[in-house]
Amino acid sequence: MSENNKGGAVVTGAARGIGREIATALLRDGYGVVIADIDPAVGEQTVKELSKDHAGRVVFSKVDVTKRDEVKAAVAACCKEFGGINVMINNAGFNKPEPFLEASEKTWHAIMDVNALGVLIGIQEAAKAMIERGIKGKIINTASIAGRTGFADFAPYSASKAVVISLTQAGARALAGKGITVNAFGPGVVDTPLWEKLDADLLAMGASKAPGEAMNSLASQILLGRVAKPSDVVGTVRFLWSPQSDYMTGQVLLIDGGMILQ
Amino acid sequence: MSAKTGVLTGAAGGIGRATAERLAADGWSLVLVDQFDNVADVAKGIKAKDGQKVIGVVADITNPDQYGAIDAAIASIGAPLKFLGLVAGVLQQVGSIETLDIAEWDRVFNVNLRANVFLMKHFIPALRAAKGASIVTVSSWYGKSGHGFFGAYCASKAGVISLTHTAAAELAADNIRVNSVAPGNVATSMHLDALREEAEKRSVTFEEMKKTEWDKIPLGRAAYPSEIASAISFLAGPDGSYLTGATIDVNGGCLFT
Ligand SMILES: NC(=O)c1ccc[n+]([C@@H]2O[C@H](COP(=O)([O-])OP(=O)(O)OC[C@H]3O[C@@H](n4cnc5c(N)ncnc54)[C@H](O)[C@@H]3O)[C@@H](O)[C@H]2O)c1
Ligand SMILES: NC(=O)c1ccc[n+]([C@@H]2O[C@H](COP(=O)([O-])OP(=O)(O)OC[C@H]3O[C@@H](n4cnc5c(N)ncnc54)[C@H](O)[C@@H]3O)[C@@H](O)[C@H]2O)c1
Numbered sequence A: 001m002s003e004n005n006k007g008g009a010v011v012t013g014a015a016r017g018i019g020r021e022i023a024t025a026l027l028r029d030g031y032g033v034v035i036a037d038i039d040p041a042v043g044e045q046t047v048k049e050l051s052k053d054h055a056g057r058v059v060f061s062k063v064d065v066t067k068r069d070e071v072k073a074a075v076a077a078c079c080k081e082f083g084g085i086n087v088m089i090n091n092a093g094f095n096k097p098e099p100f101l102e103a104s105e106k107t108w109h110a111i112m113d114v115n116a117l118g119v120l121i122g123i124q125e126a127a128k129a130m131i132e133r134g135i136k137g138k139i140i141n142t143a144s145i146a147g148r149t150g151f152a153d154f155a156p157y158s159a160s161k162a163v164v165i166s167l168t169q170a171g172a173r174a175l176a177g178k179g180i181t182v183n184a185f186g187p188g189v190v191d192t193p194l195w196e197k198l199d200a201d202l203l204a205m206g207a208s209k210a211p212g213e214a215m216n217s218l219a220s221q222i223l224l225g226r227v228a229k230p231s232d233v234v235g236t237v238r239f240l241w242s243p244q245s246d247y248m249t250g251q252v253l254l255i256d257g258g259m260i261l262q
Numbered sequence B: 001m002s003a004k005t006g007v008l009t010g011a012a013g014g015i016g017r018a019t020a021e022r023l024a025a026d027g028w029s030l031v032l033v034d035q036f037d038n039v040a041d042v043a044k045g046i047k048a049k050d051g052q053k054v055i056g057v058v059a060d061i062t063n064p065d066q067y068g069a070i071d072a073a074i075a076s077i078g079a080p081l082k083f084l085g086l087v088a089g090v091l092q093q094v095g096s097i098e099t100l101d102i103a104e105w106d107r108v109f110n111v112n113l114r115a116n117v118f119l120m121k122h123f124i125p126a127l128r129a130a131k132g133a134s135i136v137t138v139s140s141w142y143g144k145s146g147h148g149f150f151g152a153y154c155a156s157k158a159g160v161i162s163l164t165h166t167a168a169a170e171l172a173a174d175n176i177r178v179n180s181v182a183p184g185n186v187a188t189s190m191h192l193d194a195l196r197e198e199a200e201k202r203s204v205t206f207e208e209m210k211k212t213e214w215d216k217i218p219l220g221r222a223a224y225p226s227e228i229a230s231a232i233s234f235l236a237g238p239d240g241s242y243l244t245g246a247t248i249d250v251n252g253g254c255l256f257t
Helices: A017-028 A040-051 A068-082 A105-133 A152-178 A193-205 A213-219 A230-241 B014-025 B039-045 B068-077 B102-129 B151-174 B189-201 B206-215 B225-236
Strands: A007-012 A031-037 A058-062 A087-090 A138-142 A181-187 A252-255 B005-009 B029-034 B054-058 B081-086 B133-138 B176-183 B247-250
Touching: A007 A017, A007 A068, A007 A105, A017 A031, A017 A040, A017 A087, A017 A230, A031 A040, A031 A068, A040 A058, A058 A068, A068 A105, A087 A105, A087 A230, A105 A138, A105 A152, A138 A152, A138 A230, A152 A181, A181 A230, A193 A213, A230 A252, A230 B225, B005 B014, B005 B068, B005 B102, B014 B029, B014 B039, B014 B081, B014 B225, B029 B039, B029 B068, B039 B054, B054 B068, B081 B102, B081 B225, B102 B133, B102 B151, B102 B176, B133 B151, B133 B225, B151 B176, B176 B225, B189 B206, B225 B247
Parallel strands: A007 A031, A007 A087, A031 A058, A087 A138, A138 A181, A181 A252, B005 B029, B005 B081, B029 B054, B081 B133, B133 B176, B176 B247
Antiparallel strands: none
């Protein structure tokens, strides 16, 4: 264990993309980290790579965030390995674009289960463990600009991210008395595998005409003139887990390079 | 760390002083501006490391004729101007729209909104020349929703948030990020005086008024000024590099937007 041991953190959806970058920053800040992800192959590989600089302080836990037992097990693993859970990042999520009039029940349920119910379960299981140990922990959820403004081809996704914002507020009110804060961050357009898939899906749907076009057209609406890298998002998430934000709860920070100005 | 200068208004006040301490600890050289004479003493009281300078300048920010002294202080520090912190603000005399003296409305707007436009106009060229700078305004949760008896204050702070958006849109190409911090209740004299005055207006005791207000806050207390300073520090620093046009609500959960 490192000398500046800050305790334990669980990050869901941390095998790759934004979650992986968050996990890396938590390790650098002295936390032990559980990479909780549904994809064991990529997840184990990520643990292997991060272990090079942080041996013994990062472990994998195979978790489908829609399964309470699996989330509970990841939280338990964190407490066992790192002596408690100080930070919970409910980050797992996905999108599947469909034209609004064709958005299906199947897609709705699949997205709502992971992006919305998964966050509820994550908040609950982390909070129970924090309360049990008297830890004034920080729970941080991944929302999106889509939770603030609906996108035509992302109806279920936009709705699921509005749920994340609601759960953040409800959780903040429910847990403030225990000294636990609940906040969210909402990325704009981030260049991750999620967008590679989205770009391909949008092309197949006919919503764009060439690879990369969908993302580029969004980039032109961003004041800072470019889409984000996962590392652009991390600074704000770090602010939310640091004592710098101790007086914040129930809030949503958008990190969109100046896109929707809300 | 390369030398960098910041200008901070309202630096003799509760939040301003805490912000000066925090930014100095972050490595900034600072020009502290306030209309209170004691701003020079505030500057002397700030711990600065070798090579850092903190200078106090007495100026009324509503009067651009007095900005020359700020420019002179920046020049004497000699490091590029990379931060403008617009903290100064005033509360209004508590009163309904119907009874509010329009001179009071003008006074509040002059300080909280108009002066910040003057300051932006004046300092944008220097911030642009620094090639990578930021502006942080201090708005308020009262700017995100209206409150009875605070019409001028609320509207002026809503204006600050809007001005933040417009400046963000105009200045992104110049590599100047513009963001706002919207505090909730902060335990400075501004908040305590407001409680006192509102208690009188509503014919209740100060303690009752304080309890009524603090019970609305999920975290159960007003903020320490340092907790507002830490959000300003974040927005001015490298961790905030992809944020522009954003408002950070540091309010203990008293308002969710
Ligand atoms: N990339 C963007 O532009 C963007 C914008 C706004 C919000 N977000 C949000 O950020 C979060 C991370 O996105 P990303 O871009 O890094 O995506 P990504 O696809 O690169 O990574 C998502 C990770 O979540 C995992 N995952 C998916 N379903 C899961 C489940 N049921 N249980 C556990 N793990 C699961 C995946 O295996 C993957 O490792 C998501 O919530 C996403 O909605 C992304
Ligand atoms: N205290 C709160 O509860 C609270 C809540 C939300 C927002 N705010 C905002 O935070 C900012 C700082 O407030 P504070 O609580 O530190 O108040 P404060 O009264 O302690 O400090 C304000 C400072 O601004 C200075 N100032 C006012 N008019 C000026 C002028 N024309 N020129 C130069 N300086 C001038 C004052 O001299 C004072 O030192 C204000 O903008 C306020 O509206 C405060």
